[in-house]
Amino acid sequence: xxxxxxxxxxxxxxxxxxxxxxxxxxxxxxxxxxxxxxxxxxxxxxxxxxxxxxxxxxxxxxxxxxxxxxxxxxxxxxxxxxxxxxxxxxxxxxxxxxxxxxxxxxxxxxxxxxxxxxxxxxxxxxxxxxxxxxxxxxxxxxxxxxxxxxxxxxxxxxxxxxxxxxxxxxxxxxxxxxxxxxxxxxxxxxxxxxxxxxxxxxxxxxxxxxxxxxxxxxxxxxxxxxxxxxxxxxxxxxxxxxxxxxxxxxxxxxxxxxxxxxxxxxxxxxxxxxxxxxxxxxxxxxxxxxxxxxxxxx
Amino acid sequence: xxxxxxxxxxxxxxxxxxxxxxxxxxxxxxxxxxxxxxxxxxxxxxxxxxxxxxxxxxxxxxxxxxxxxxxxxxxxxxxxxxxxxxxxxxxxxxxxxxxxxxxxxxxxxxxxxxxxxxxxxxxxxxxxxxxxxxxxxxxxxxxxxxxxxxxxxxxxxxxxxxxxxxxxxxxxxxxxxxxxxxxxxxxxxxxxxxxxxxxxxxxxxxxxxxxxxxxxxxxxxxxxxxxxxxxxxxxxxxxxxxxxxxxxxxxxxxxxxxxxxxxxxxxxxxxxxxxxxxxxxxxxxxxxxxxxxxxxxxxxxxxxxxxxxxxxxxxxxxxxxxxxxxxxxxxxxxxxxxxxxxxxxxxxxxxxxxxxxxxxxxxxxxxxxxxxxxxx
Numbered sequence: 001x002x003x004x005x006x007x008x009x010x011x012x013x014x015x016x017x018x019x020x021x022x023x024x025x026x027x028x029x030x031x032x033x034x035x036x037x038x039x040x041x042x043x044x045x046x047x048x049x050x051x052x053x054x055x056x057x058x059x060x061x062x063x064x065x066x067x068x069x070x071x072x073x074x075x076x077x078x079x080x081x082x083x084x085x086x087x088x089x090x091x092x093x094x095x096x097x098x099x100x101x102x103x104x105x106x107x108x109x110x111x112x113x114x115x116x117x118x119x120x121x122x123x124x125x126x127x128x129x130x131x132x133x134x135x136x137x138x139x140x141x142x143x144x145x146x147x148x149x150x151x152x153x154x155x156x157x158x159x160x161x162x163x164x165x166x167x168x169x170x171x172x173x174x175x176x177x178x179x180x181x182x183x184x185x186x187x188x189x190x191x192x193x194x195x196x197x198x199x200x201x202x203x204x205x206x207x208x209x210x211x212x213x214x215x216x217x218x219x220x221x222x223x224x225x226x227x228x229x230x231x232x233x234x235x236x237x238x239x240x241x242x243x244x245x246x247x248x249x250x251x252x253x254x255x256x257x258x259x260x261x262x263x264x265x266x267x268x269x270x271x272x273x274x275x276x277x278x279x280x281x282x283x284x285x286x287x288x289x290x291x292x293x294x295x296x297x298x
Numbered sequence: 299x300x301x302x303x304x305x306x307x308x309x310x311x312x313x314x315x316x317x318x319x320x321x322x323x324x325x326x327x328x329x330x331x332x333x334x335x336x337x338x339x340x341x342x343x344x345x346x347x348x349x350x351x352x353x354x355x356x357x358x359x360x361x362x363x364x365x366x367x368x369x370x371x372x373x374x375x376x377x378x379x380x381x382x383x384x385x386x387x388x389x390x391x392x393x394x395x396x397x398x399x400x401x402x403x404x405x406x407x408x409x410x411x412x413x414x415x416x417x418x419x420x421x422x423x424x425x426x427x428x429x430x431x432x433x434x435x436x437x438x439x440x441x442x443x444x445x446x447x448x449x450x451x452x453x454x455x456x457x458x459x460x461x462x463x464x465x466x467x468x469x470x471x472x473x474x475x476x477x478x479x480x481x482x483x484x485x486x487x488x489x490x491x492x493x494x495x496x497x498x499x500x501x502x503x504x505x506x507x508x509x510x511x512x513x514x515x516x517x518x519x520x521x522x523x524x525x526x527x528x529x530x531x532x533x534x535x536x537x538x539x540x541x542x543x544x545x546x547x548x549x550x551x552x553x554x555x556x557x558x559x560x561x562x563x564x565x566x567x568x569x570x571x572x573x574x575x576x577x578x579x580x581x582x583x584x585x586x587x588x589x590x591x592x593x594x595x596x597x598x599x600x601x602x603x604x605x606x607x608x609x610x611x612x613x614x615x616x617x618x619x620x621x622x623x624x625x626x627x628x629x630x631x632x633x634x635x636x637x638x639x640x641x642x643x644x645x646x647x648x649x650x651x652x653x654x655x656x657x658x659x660x661x662x663x664x665x666x667x668x669x670x671x672x673x674x
Binding site for chain 1: 306307309310374377378380381382384485486487488489490491492617621626627629630631632633634635637638639640641642644645646647648649652653656
């Protein structure tokens with residue numbers, strides 16, 4: 001009798017499922033994705049078509065991000081996965097489990113400790129640093145898609161940097177509502193050249209992309225496109241001199257940690273519709289709580 | 299109290315347990331064997347192989363079982379398996395003219411060389427529930443038909459449309475460039491537009507049957523009308539040949555069952571071309587006539603720009619059809635709306651509050667609600 005082998009703790013590297021190649025994808029596919037990533041990094045903001053594979057998770061769940069992560073991850077990496085800013089949302093759990101099984105890499109919820117952060121809909125509050133990679137899951141990569149449904153047309157518009165239609169759309173918002181109505185997935189101009197969708201992050205997060213020291217990779221699996229921002233790339237939201245870009249802010253602080261500088265989720269906590277506001281970024285919130293910056297909720 | 303974010307791990311495990319329990323159903327009823335699904339739900343297996351893009355009846359049957367009969371989910375399982383397989387080459391084009399057909403009909407000619415062979419078909423059944431099937435059957439031989447199922451094509455079974463071609467009344471089959479080296483492969487290259495007919499046919503063969511059926515149907519109702527006739531429909535087995543580079547000559551890898559549909563459609567002619575019949579083509583795995591016919595209708599509709607016809611209907615629009623025909627893509631993106639979107643919704647919520655506050659002439663908002671947007 002031998003003692004049952006205890007699986008390694010999740011924050012340490014552990015065994016992977018050896019019936020699959022490391023990180024699920026075969027090596028040829030990874031090379032294909034890496035070539036697309038290199039091209040994407042060389043032309044910041046430009047959408048590079050890639051031969052997206054079917055993955056064991058559904059389209060819309062982050063197949064593009066998963067393929068990008070699978071192409072760049074190595075055994076020594078430390079992976080963080082978030083959805084809506086939180087590590088413990090079901091989709092983040094599911095993707096994290098997938099990579100644990102297929103790679104055995106160490107997992108973390110700490111933004112600072114992670115070498116790769118895969119995210120859906122948020123950029124962590126804690127600033128990223130050089131050497132980190134953040135992978136965005138992208139549903140619709142084409143910023144001009146709602147203005148022009150045809151790929152054949154939007155490709156030309158990008159080629160000619162013909163982005164007037166987007167400015168007209170933003171102007172029409174202002175004329176009708178007094179404000180630009182795009183509140184997330186806010187269009188940005190990258191490196192002075194390509195119009196890009198930053199994925200459906202709230203515009204609160206848009207500025208974090210600008211000259212970030214981290215490598216920012218965007219994967220759209222169903223639409224079969226990859227794009228990227230190399231470190232320290234200019235990322236400028238479209239706006240007008242008399243209607244400058246603005247982001248959301250809250251009167252309230254986080255009800256848990258008291259943060260006044262984070263994006264807040266609104267919780268309805270009882271049948272009378274009482275609202276509480278807490279950090280969307282759970283790691284940021286936990287970090288502030290554990291260093292004694294939190295405050296007792298009402 | 300903090301309710302929203304925690305509990306994902308335990309919830310997923312519990313959900314998977316419930317799913318496994320529901321899939322198994324009543325434990326007092328015997329478990330379904332893969333051989334039963336393959337043998338007795340063979341048309342479901344065929345559909346999963348078609349849209350899954352993989353010819354493997356056993357794995358398709360396993361997928362049907364694992365998906366509890368949800369065929370789109372089973373297609374997804376098969377695709378996710380297929381994606382792990384290495385690619386070592388491309389077979390030679392299969393020769394459907396050499397098919398061992400167990401069904402072969404033409405609607406355009408009363409009799410045809412090689413004969414009409416009805417074969418196994420629902421076409422002329424009365425759709426009355428057969429309550430005899432309710433009883434649990436003991437294992438038995440297949441119903442005795444007195445003789446082996448007839449097959450046609452001991453020799454080559456001529457393609458009926460080629461007979462029209464002898465008169466020059468129909469365009470020649472273009473072969474879609476089948477012999478020109480390696481075919482394009484939409485599972486290895488992202489689809490770009492214009493895609494061309496080879497890639498279109500690939501995409502249509504994997505496309506959702508329901509979507510193709512509706513699109514094909516729409517062309518019969520005036521949205522891109524092309525006056526189709528079933529020139530020939532055949533189903534049966536063909537050999538798959540592969541030429542290993544080190545051998546230099548073809549070896550037979552095995553057989554696959556196929557359904558092929560060749561439509562004859564009108565073409566009014568153009569400045570440079572006299573009027574003639576044109577073709578629409580459908581080819582699918584297994585027995586899937588409805589899919590093969592719908593595919594042929596849509597293939598013909600999508601050829602409108604090549605034939606100089608005006609593009610006025612959805613079925614004629616290559617980008618529209620090919621971008622939305624894949625049910626693994628469509629199912630995923632439709633259902634991803636179930637994933638949490640509260641960050642984006644919060645952004646919309648605070649924007650709406652701001653607009654309403656302004657409309658009501660309020661400068662600020664009550665404490666506890668987002669103050670809207672501050673200039674950065």
